[in-house]
Amino acid sequence: METAELASILWLTLKLALVTTLCLLVVGTPIAWWLARTRSRFRDVVASIAALPLILPPTVLGFYLLIALGPSGPGGWLAGLSGGRTLAFTFEGLVIGSVVYSLPFVVQPIRNAFEAFGERPLEVAATLGASPWNAFFTVALPLARPGFLTAAILGFAHTIGEFGVVLMIGGNIPGETRVISVAIYDLVESGDWGAAHLLSAGLVLFSFTVIMVMLRLGSARGEG
Amino acid sequence: MDRIAVAVSGGKGDFRLDMAFDTPANGVSVLFGPSGCGKTTILRCIAGLERMSGHVMVAGQVWQDDSKGVFLPPHHRAAGYVFQEASLFAHLNVRENLEFGRKRRMAQPAQGPSVDEMAGLLGIAHLCNRKPKHLSGGERQRVAIGRALLSAPRLLLMDEPFTGLDRQIKKETIGLFRSAQAAGYSGTLCQP
Numbered sequence: 001m002e003t004a005e006l007a008s009i010l011w012l013t014l015k016l017a018l019v020t021t022l023c024l025l026v027v028g029t030p031i032a033w034w035l036a037r038t039r040s041r042f043r044d045v046v047a048s049i050a051a052l053p054l055i056l057p058p059t060v061l062g063f064y065l066l067i068a069l070g071p072s073g074p075g076g077w078l079a080g081l082s083g084g085r086t087l088a089f090t091f092e093g094l095v096i097g098s099v100v101y102s103l104p105f106v107v108q109p110i111r112n113a114f115e116a117f118g119e120r121p122l123e124v125a126a127t128l129g130a131s132p133w134n135a136f137f138t139v140a141l142p143l144a145r146p147g148f149l150t151a152a153i154l155g156f157a158h159t160i161g162e163f164g165v166v167l168m169i170g171g172n173i174p175g176e177t178r179v180i181s182v183a184i185y186d187l188v189e190s191g192d193w194g195a196a197h198l199l200s201a202g203l204v205l206f207s208f209t210v211i212m213v214m215l216r217l218g219s220a221r222g223e224g
Numbered sequence: 225m226d227r228i229a230v231a232v233s234g235g236k237g238d239f240r241l242d243m244a245f246d247t248p249a250n251g252v253s254v255l256f257g258p259s260g261c262g263k264t265t266i267l268r269c270i271a272g273l274e275r276m277s278g279h280v281m282v283a284g285q286v287w288q289d290d291s292k293g294v295f296l297p298p299h300h301r302a303a304g305y306v307f308q309e310a311s312l313f314a315h316l317n318v319r320e321n322l323e324f325g326r327k328r329r330m331a332q333p334a335q336g337p338s339v340d341e342m343a344g345l346l347g348i349a350h351l352c353n354r355k356p357k358h359l360s361g362g363e364r365q366r367v368a369i370g371r372a373l374l375s376a377p378r379l380l381l382m383d384e385p386f387t388g389l390d391r392q393i394k395k396e397t398i399g400l401f402r403s404a405q406a407a408g409y410s411g412t413l414c415q416p
Contacts, residue, residue: 120311123273126298127305128375129328135299138324142315 062168113147325375
């Protein structure tokens with residue numbers, strides 16, 4: 001494998017994980033907030049739907065995403081806005097799929113963080129004259145910071161590690177959807193074990209580092 | 225004019241509350257009653273943290289009046305609230321906690337004591353850069369009282385504010401309410 005090709009794969013993977021993580025935080029925060037605060041009887045229904053990607057095989061998720069992103073689904077309509085025909089097998093489609101796939105890993109830690117400090121700080125903020133929005137940004141978000149950190153790391157790492165969904169909806173298009181996990185599969189299939197070793201070892205090292213950092217953050221919080 | 229008129233009734237499960245009172249808006253009024261009779265609920269209804277049917281009027285302002293469909297949200301009521309546990313913001317230090325209410329107060333910011341004056345008054349000036357977790361229980365409670373006073377409330381609601389405070393601090397805190405009232409902005413309603 002050439003260096004330029006390797007760089008392209010690494011850059012695409014990184015870009016996908018970064019964009020996905022940002023989208024996950026934007027989408028996941030309101031869901032987590034609602035789940036933590038609501039007394040609606042639909043809470044557990046929504047929580048279950050948001051947690052589905054945890055247990056569904058990526059192929060099931062990928063199959064439905066393929067339909068949704070394809071020419072006759074909402075994704076096709078969305079692509080039509082910018083002159084395309086489908087969101088399947090595109091970078092944008094991959095981002096949407098990754099957001100769905102990693103949602104539980106982001107919603108759960110943020111929801112836990114919101115639930116941990118309870119109603120009281122928000123009540124205090126209200127009696128001190130803070131509007132609900134103001135209290136959310138000046139009290140709830142800062143208090144939930146550790147949860148956001150965990151969520152961001154998990155979402156990022158989980159996106160780097162996904163394979164099935166990418167294969168179903170992204171394929172293996174260089175520069176567009178060819179990320180590390182798919183590239184490894186491809187390299188093994190074509191007998192290029194040297195390059196497969198390189199990428200695999202890189203992912204092992206990356207995953208180890210992520211878990212170490214999370215553990216360190218956790219114990220720093222416990223002591224602090 | 226300068227009265228607090230409250231009537232609330234409602235219930236949660238087995239608990240029924242139905243009470244009304246009228247008391248001067250200046251000075252200190254105290255709610256007495258056996259535990260579980262609804263003292264905290266009344267304070268929460270006045271602050272707008274809980275809603276029951278009835279009316280809440282403070283010094284000529286209508287905070288709630290069901291007959292006219294008025295219910296001000298808590299952040300639009302000039303009510304300071306000191307909770308039973310100090311409930312300081314863990315992510316802010318003492319000074320930032322004190323500033324939180326002062327920045328958002330409805331009265332003119334120029335009126336009343338500054339953060340530094342309040343910290344001096346409460347004997348917590350030396351703690352200004354500490355986070356709440358490094359304070360004792362009594363220190364936390366004093367910061368919470370100062371924070372509520374700095375929001376310039378027309379009415380200060382206190383839910384067992386002296387729990388866990390020793391005699392000396394109790395005496396000093398009561399003196400503090402007197403000077404807060406002398407500064408002109410606070411009536412106090414508390415349960416002891």
